[in-house]
Amino acid sequence: MSILTRAEIETAMRREEPGNRLIITPLLAPKKQITEASVDVRLGNEFILIRKRTFASLDIAARESVRSKIGVYQEKVRIEFHEQFVLHPHQLVLGSTLEYFKLPDDIGAYLMGRSSWGRLGLVIETAASVAPQFRGCVTLELVNVGEVPLILYPGVRIAQVVFHTTKGSSTYAGRYVCPTGPQFSRVHEDDDLGFWCPGATEQTRIIDDAEPAGP
């Protein structure tokens, strides 16, 4: 595994075989966004917030309950460009990259925060790995670990993606099919949950792009 440099990223984006091309769209300012060995990515417009007042606790073993109550537990909001999203200290929200990715079968990626934002207290992304052949916007777990509220604007460069080659090729078989915004957790769909969580209810149905009702 080796990390792709600027030239290699650009080469991967221009591969002759379109099906095996790295796509990052839109790259609004490619010269600024593609750095020495990573690509800066922007904050998207959609956010998933936790509705604390309506949810006592979340037990992933109660699969049907999690699935049916996800709209009670979390809500999706959209913030337009040029408008503010205030992230309060210790608040967790899910956001996503503005950019939509298509990774070829021989390239994986890691997503991490930018140090400029980290110094303000913004922590981005705990599940950093993006598998080869993934298509979609990457969900960001945003937490403000600072002392004062942070004002975020959709479109600002907020994270960076480091690409790497893989040994051999791989096919994405994950749960998230072409997401265009942040995705809710699907940990309750883990197939061995029944072993680890006594009393876990049966999983009846997998939903491609489960989304709670809006407000």
Place this chain on the structure above:
Amino acid sequence: MELPQEFFDSYVGDCIGRCRAVEERSAAIASSEFPSANPRKFAQLIGRIAGTLARELEKSHPRYAGDPSNVLNIIRFIDDFVQELGADLRYAEGAVTAKLPWSLTRPLEDLIARYLPMRKVMLRPQWKHNYSIIIDDLGRLYRDELRNLIAQHELSRVFADFPEGFHIVSFPSIERKNALLHCDLAHEIGHLVAELFLESEKADYLIDFRERIVQQTREESRDKPLPPLWEQQEIIDRLDRAALIRRRGLEELISDIFAVRALGPAALLALLGIAAGQSPDLTPDEKSAFYPPWRTRLRFALQALEDGGLRPPKPPDSKFPFMADIQRELNNALTRLREIVDVESDRRSIDEDWLVRLAYESISATMPGVRGFLDREYGPRFPSPDSLFDQAYRLVPRLWDGVPPNELGEGSDTRPAALESILNAAWFYRVTFLKDPVAQAAGAVRPDLRVLNRLTLKAAELAYIQGRYREWVEAAKK
């Protein structure tokens, strides 16, 4: 009937309370999240009107003793108006971001600005499974109602930042994420264009209508002539009816033609999406709200596609293995559509009623004028067929690859695609690859219809922001 002072006082108190309730509700709605400025402006306008009317009620109240009948009439008029405003607030309440296809709102506003720069549209969902538009300029309607109630300077203050030419377009709420069907929104915009055409045309057709209606009416009553006044009334009624049928027919047909010229095959295919669920040959009468038969509409829309040079040309050279299939499947779809409109059962429905036939003969005679009007007024703004198809063809492989069709080019050397190209690419993909609904439901085709709609919405949004960002960069360079 005048009211005793005590009841009057109570009534005025209730009216003021209603005004304040509308004002407060407007403020609450205006603080919601909207995908564009128009719904907030609309809610704020209603709030300002309600506040002004509350003050007007307070001023009118003491005058009751001196002029009870007149003052009561004014207060009842204000009350009716406020109740109407309260009901209209539902338009803004429905237009919050979460209830809209938010990715399409701004691109749609741009599309309208291209053709009708002086008009503003507020998109909102409706429970009824239908697309519709309020043709009347709502600002003007309110202004006209207020004109006799408040002073001119007050009127100017109330309408200070409210745009002229404000319309509400509704879409079926359950289709929120159905980007492909939303091509029907172009038809609704077309209604504003149809209105401009109808306002501009001379009413020469009425002379011909009158002549033929007089002749037919007298023919029918030859054995038992009608009294002159009765005959005159019959002629007037028939004239009105023929003019109404003609007007309703032209409104729909011009809107369809505009949509097809603006969005190409996507508009035609979306129109078919609605038409498929309805009877194609209903006579335009009271029962059908004077809608033209669907078969007639599709015939004119298909003709507009051909007149506009919008038949699918040969696709560009590409490594994408199915490029030729797209053209073939599109042509197949158009051929099947041609077979539908070649059946003339709608014409027989029209011919069953001589008055309807008269109106539709006039519609056919008016069509060259409609085409001329559209070419003259909007010709350069319609997308060129070459560019539309070239872009749309090139975007389909992105969809095939599970990527939003928002841009053309490759690597970091890209440019945003036009909205009409994005929507056509989505329809091209659907016509070519999603023909079998059973295979689709079984998950055999990826992207399926749900993913296709999602990628199309995302593409519209991304292309919009790419365009805006480029403009900003260019301006910054200067």
